[in-house]
Amino acid sequence: xxxxxxxxxxxxxxxxxxxxxxxxxxxxxxxxxxxxxxxxxxxxxxxxxxxxxxxxxxxxxxxxxxxxxxxxxxxxxxxxxxxxxxxxxxxxxxxxxxxxxxxxxxxxxxxxxxxxxxxxxxxxxxxxxxxxxxxxxxxxxxxxxxxxxxxxxxxxxxxxxxxxxxxxxxxxxxxxxxxxxxxxxxxxxxxxxxxxxxxxxxxxxxxxxxxxxxxxxxxxxxxxxxxxxxxxxxxxxxxxxxxxxxxxxx
Numbered sequence: 617x618x619x620x621x622x623x624x625x626x627x628x629x630x631x632x633x634x635x636x637x638x639x640x641x642x643x644x645x646x647x648x649x650x651x652x653x654x655x656x657x658x659x660x661x662x663x664x665x666x667x668x669x670x671x672x673x674x675x676x677x678x679x680x681x682x683x684x685x686x687x688x689x690x691x692x693x694x695x696x697x698x699x700x701x702x703x704x705x706x707x708x709x710x711x712x713x714x715x716x717x718x719x720x721x722x723x724x725x726x727x728x729x730x731x732x733x734x735x736x737x738x739x740x741x742x743x744x745x746x747x748x749x750x751x752x753x754x755x756x757x758x759x760x761x762x763x764x765x766x767x768x769x770x771x772x773x774x775x776x777x778x779x780x781x782x783x784x785x786x787x788x789x790x791x792x793x794x795x796x797x798x799x800x801x802x803x804x805x806x807x808x809x810x811x812x813x814x815x816x817x818x819x820x821x822x823x824x825x826x827x828x829x830x831x832x833x834x835x836x837x838x839x840x841x842x843x844x845x846x847x848x849x850x851x852x853x854x855x856x857x858x859x860x861x862x863x864x865x866x
Contacts, residue, residue, distance in 0.1 A: 618644070618645040618646025618647070619645045619646065619842065619846040619847070619848070620642050620645045620646040620647035620701075620702070620842075620845075620846070621645075621646035621647075622646070623646070623647050623648070623699075623701035623702060623748075623750075624647065624648045624649075624650065624693060624696075624697035624698070624699050624700055624701050624702070625639075625642045625647045625648070625649050625650065625700075625701065625702035625703075625704060625845070626650045626652070626689065626690065626693040626700050626702070626703050626704065626737075626741060627639045627642070627649060627650070627651050627652070627702075627704040627706060628652050628653070628678070628680065628689075628704065628705055628706050628707040628733070628734075628737065629653055629706040629707030629708065629755075630649075630651025630652060630653050630658075630659060630662050630675065630706075631651070631653035631654075631655035631656075631657075631658025631659045631661070631662060632653075632655065632658045632662075632805065632806050632807075633803070633805030633806055633807060633834050634706050634755060634800075634803060634805060634834045634837045634838065634841075635651070635653065635704070635706040635707060636658070636661075636662045636665070636834065637833075637834035637835050637837065637838035638704055638706060638834075638837070638838045638841050638842075639651045639662050639666060639673065640662065640665050640666055640669065640671075640838070641835070641838035641839065641841070641842050642702070642838075642841075642842060642845070643666040643669065643671025643672065643673055644669050644671055645842060645846075647671075647701075647702065648672045648673075648674075648696070648697045649666060649671065649672065649673040649674075650673070650674050650675070650676070650689075650692060650693035650696055650697065650700075651663070651673055651674075651675045651676075652675065652676050652677070652678035652689045652692075653675075653677070653678065653707065654677065654678065654679050654680075656677055659675040659677075660675070662675070663675055674692070674693075674696040674697075676688070676689060676692045680707055680728065680729050680732070680733025680734070680737065681725075681728040681729060681732065681733060683732075683736045686733060686736040686737040686739075686740050687736070687740045689737060689740070690737065690740035690741045690744065691740075693741075693744075694744055699744060699747070699748050700741050700744035700745055700748060700750060701745070701748045701749075701750040701751075702750055702751060702752075702753070702845045703737070703738060703741045703745060703750070703751075703752045703753070704752075704753050704755075704841065704845070705733075705734040705737065705738065705752065705753070705754045705755065705777075706755045707729060707733065708729060708730045708755060708757075708773075708807075709725065709726050709729045709730060709807075710726075710757075710759075710767070710770045710807060710811065711770070711811065711812035711813075712766040712767055712811070712812060712813045712814045712817075713766065713767075713768075713769065713814065714766060714814055715768055717814075718768065718769050722769065723769050726769050726770060726773050727769075727772075727773055727776075730770075730773035730774065730776075730777065731773050731776045731777065731780070734754060734777060734780065735780060738752060738784065742793070745793050746791055746792065746793055749792035749793065750792075750793060751793060751794035751795065751796070751844075751845055752784070752793065752794070752795045752796070753796055753797070753798060753841055753844055753845050754777050754780070754781050754795075754796070754797040754798070755777075755797070755798055755800065755837075756774050756777040756778050756781065756797040756798065756799040756856060757770075757774040757777075757799055757800060757801075758799055758800070758801045758858065758860040758863050758864050759771045759774045759775075760773075760774030760775045760776075760777055760778040760799060760856075761775075761778065761799060761856070761858070761864045762824065762863075762864055763824075764824055764825055765817070765818065765821040765822065765824070766813075766814050766817060766821075774799075777797060778797060778799070778856055781795055781796065781797040781854070781856060782854055782856075785853055785854030786854065789853070789854075794849075794850075794852065794853045795853065795854065796844050796852055796853065796854065796855045796856075796857065797855070797856045797857070798837060798840055798841060798844065798857050798859060799856050799857065799858045799859065799860065799864075800832060800837055800858075800859045800860060801827045801831075801832070801858075801859065801860025801861055801863045801864075802825075802827060802831040802832065802860075802861075803831060803832045803833070803834060803836075803837060804831050804832070804833050804834070805834055808831075825863075826863075827860055827861030827862060827863040828861050828862040828863070829861030829862060830861065831861075832859055832861070836859065837859060840857065840859060844857065
């Protein structure tokens with residue numbers, strides 16, 4: 617028996633990185649996974665990985681900037697599996713810009729994916745989560761807990777994810793639904809490896825981004841996600857769990 621036997625999980629960002637790792641992990645533990653992303657080729661790779669391990673997954677193209685796509689994703693999961701037990705809001709964007717170089721287009725794109733999509737997908741999935749007594753796990757960041765140079769726009773989005781998690785947890789406190797967030801530091805993902813940095817940064821300022829311990833791998837985050845989303849943690853609600861190698865300890 618797996619921890620997620622008979623349960624359905626809707627996972628965003630499922631084409632790569634943490635989202636892909638979570639999809640594979642939950643499927644290996646018995647979940648029926650509905651993975652969404654804008655990267656169709658990456659979704660196909662995730663589907664192959666899940667199939668190879670004997671799991672079950674359905675995928676769907678979803679642009680989180682679109683409220684209609686968010687609603688279609690929730691509906692698609694219910695159509696495929698009849699329910700939603702776990703919502704993993706994992707998809708996100710990040711890059712560096714000096715304050716003076718942040719554009720309106722870049723600001724809107726980052727907020728649309730990191731915040732707007734998370735909120736409206738949660739809104740669409742919530743009736744089904746209430747029916748199943750399910751839970752939500754958001755991916756926040758150490759950037760939502762500390763100020764970092766050259767990432768004012770990103771810090772703002774992840775601060776919003778932290779506060780959305782707490783606000784949702786408070787509003788849903790008398791329901792069966794649990795809401796939590798994982799706040800990673802550096803994770804070795806395609807986004808991190810292709811991370812756009814500013815030219816000639818102040819290296820002294822960047823020290824605040826360097827953790828005391830090695831960078832996490834997506835599988836590390838997936839392991840914690842699976843624990844938090846499972847029935848083994850019924851009292852974990854409204855928590856922001858840091859996985860940042862001690863970066864935000866002081």
